[in-house]
Amino acid sequence: MERQLTAELWDKMHYLFRDFNDRMVHVELEYDYRININALKTVLVCAFEKIPVLHSSFTDNHIRPYWRVNEYNIDDVLSVEEVSEDELAGAVDDFLTQCLPPENQVQMKVCVFNHGEKSTLCIVENHMCMDGGDFKFFLKDLCRNYNDYVEKKISPIDMRQGTRSYKSVYKDLSQRDKKAAENLYRNINKKDDHRFPLTESQNGDKSFIARCNVSADKFLKIKSEGKKYGATINDMLMAAYYFSLYELAGFGEEESVSISCAIDLRRHIKDMSETGYTNHTAWMQCKIPERGRDIFETLQYAIRSANVFKQDKYMGLYGLPLLSLGYKIMPHAASEEIIKIGYSNPMIAMSNIGILEVDKLALEGHEPVKGFMSGAVKYKPYVLLSATSMRNELTLSMCVRGNDEDKKIVSRFFELMKKNIDVLIGESAE
Amino acid sequence: MKELMKYIDDSLSGIPDSKSFYKYKKAIVDEITDRANEITHAGIDDENVVRDLIISEYPDIRGEYGRLVDEEKKKRHKKQIRLACIFGSIIYFLVIVIAFLAVSFVTGDWAHTWVYLVSFIFAYLSAALIWIVVKLSRRQSLFHPVSRIFIALAVMLLTLTVFLYLKVIFDVNKSWLAFIFGVLAMMSADGIYAEKASERFAIFFHILYIVPAAAMIYIILGSLSVIPWHPGWLLIPASLIIVLLVIFIRILDHNKHKSQEIEEDSEWKDS
Known part of the structure; x- marks a missing residue:
């Protein structure tokens, strides 16, 4: 008998975003030893069995979409390639920029690139199944299970299971707050037509992931210098993002620009043990009234804008009831059309995915030597800057479907980011 | 394996x-x-x-099997209750009709005995309405307005029964006051339901009902000569004091909750 899973609110929302991005979340972790493939296969199958949405196809039923659970074989999920050091970067990029259609049999692909005595673990997964926040939890659980299996022969079945419903964000609120949050029908995100200056879409556009590393010394300085200004890492990055964008796109200094920043709604959940891997991300639209005379003034604007959201105890919960109502009262096909009209997908966004903890991502005592995680490949003119850190080294990444000219533009943007970060931390050459 | x-x-x-x-x-x-x-x-x-x-x-x-057995038992129990309700209703109606005919033929008092029959029918209908209200109240608040209409109907049926007994059986003067009392009971029942079901706008119903309720009490007491018509009418403007009191208590209660909220939030932030 066919097994079905409910398509949750965020599954449907990310499906709706198919016009804006390829819905893939990417991770790359490099280990200085060769991963035990047989063990990894067992661990992955167990993870897939515990998280059935990973081997399900999204069925776009016009009335009520759902996930159909499929039979699969680990070879559909995991591939192993032997590559030389020279070929590695290209092979990794080719793997990471693939797109898994929602109708696919499996929603996650894993590849281990063996090069010399090292292994690079790359994973792509459908954002409809889980967001970056839960993907990090998933990776940590995967590594812990792998270690327990290899070192202690414990069956790798300890994965979080539970509801994937968006309503988990309400479960730990007080009765009164819950009632209030469930009535936040207001959509607080406004449309902003400012665009990242990429070229127009063309037929030959290809997905690419541009990365930029900021050294551990500088990253620590971002933290410490930020404190002096009352700014978080996010605020500092946001200020550099704004300043770089004004310069790159040639926005007028007096223009008000907004950048949407991803909010992890798990901040509202005290106990995650009964929550399955899913999406719990919303946007806070940070808006600055003008560029500011210098980057420090931009920083103050960014802090002020973020604080407006942070001081709100219902941060990120606005609009959820409206989306839910939209999907509830109408057939899926109709609700998609209505939501498309009302929902403004941010043109310029940032996702602070955060720290990739090497100790928790270690395999058989080998911590990853480098790695990063990034959000979906955005279709022009939409862009998303992802930020992750590992061993205090910051990786900024931008996944774009574009051409060589776009690669140059993004590369120029990263140069500006680096320059502006240097100014913020007082390391500017000027 | x-x-x-x-x-x-x-x-x-x-x-x-x-x-x-x-x-x-x-x-x-x-x-x-x-x-x-x-x-x-x-x-x-x-x-x-x-x-x-x-x-x-x-x-x-093992536990799963236990739950399955319990569920089957519950299903069987539900089925038995449903059958008992159907057969019970049929027997109830047969008994009251036979009793009505027997009493009427024996006493020949047809002018009064129909009241007993009607009162038993009304009692049955009221019980049925209350049973539906209990069922609906367990569901979403969307069904609460229907529940409130049913409560009003049940109260009115009982009022009508009381009126018929007073008028036909006991020939009480001013038996029409039963209807005034019925409206008063209807408003009280509705207010209590709104409060118990945590209706969002319960406070507005309380405020809305207090002055008309005072007017009903004034008419009842005035008609029964318990209070003089004048200055008894002062009961109506005096009810405004109760309205203000209700609003005051609600504000106090709201503020109490608000201060508790802030405490909870700060605890959560610390953890």
Whole structure:
């Protein structure tokens, strides 16, 4: 008998975003030893069995979409390639920029690139199944299970299971707050037509992931210098993002620009043990009234804008009831059309995915030597800057479907980011 | 597979044989066999892992069987209640009609006995309405307005019964006051329901009902000469004091909750 899973609110929302991005979340972790493939296969199958949405196809039923659970074989999920050091970067990029259609049999692909005595673990997964926040939890659980299996022969079945419903964000609120949050029908995100200056879409556009590393010394300085200004890492990055964008796109200094920043709604959940891997991300639209005379003034604007959201105890919960109502009262096909009209997908966004903890991502005592995680490949003119850190080294990444000219533009943007970060931390050459 | 079968046998040992037990055990064996095949096909060749994975999916086979039996019992119980209600209703109506005819033929007092028949019918209808209200109140607040209409209907039916007894059986002067009292009871019942069901705008209903309720009390007491018509009318403007009191108490209660909220939030932030 066919097994079905409910398509949750965020599954449907990310499906709706198919016009804006390829819905893939990417991770790359490099280990200085060769991963035990047989063990990894067992661990992955167990993870897939515990998280059935990973081997399900999204069925776009016009009335009520759902996930159909499929039979699969680990070879559909995991591939192993032997590559030389020279070929590695290209092979990794080719793997990471693939797109898994929602109708696919499996929603996650894993590849281990063996090069010399090292292994690079790359994973792509459908954002409809889980967001970056839960993907990090998933990776940590995967590594812990792998270690327990290899070192202690414990069956790798300890994965979080539970509801994937968006309503988990309400479960730990007080009765009164819950009632209030469930009535936040207001959509607080406004449309902003400012665009990242990429070229127009063309037929030959290809997905690419541009990365930029900021050294551990500088990253620590971002933290410490930020404190002096009352700014978080996010605020500092946001200020550099704004300043770089004004310069790159040639926005007028007096223009008000907004950048949407991803909010992890798990901040509202005290106990995650009964929550399955899913999406719990919303946007806070940070808006600055003008560029500011210098980057420090931009920083103050960014802090002020973020604080407006942070001081709100219902941060990120606005609009959820409206989306839910939209999907509830109408057939899926109709609700998609209505939501498309009302929902403004941010043109310029940032996702602070955060720290990739090497100790928790270690395999058989080998911590990853480098790695990063990034959000979906955005279709022009939409862009998303992802930020992750590992061993205090910051990786900024931008996944774009574009051409060589776009690669140059993004590369120029990263140069500006680096320059502006240097100014913020007082390391500017000027 | 042997180990999994042993796990099933051990888990279900000591349960007396029955048709439902046999059906359940067979279904579990089939499910677990299918799962083992699926997992092996997916690519696990370590039997221990297959066993542990399946056991983690079926951690409490015995408890599950217990729940299944309980559910079946509940279903049977529900069915019995439904049948009892249907047959009980038929018997109830037969009894009251036969009783009505017997009493009427024996006494020949047809002018009064119909009231007994009607009152028993109204009592039945009121009980049915209250039963529906209880059922609807357990559902979403969307059904609460319907519940409130049904409560009003039930109260009105009971009022009508009281009126008929007063007027036809006891020939009480001013029996019409029963209707005024009925409206008062209807508003009170509605206010209590709104409060108990945590209706969002319960406070507005309380405020809205207080002044008309005072007017009803004034008419009842005035008609029964308990209070003089003048200055008894002062009861109506005096009810405004109760309105203000209700608003004041509600504000106090709201502020109390608000201060508790802030405390909860700060605790949450610390953790």
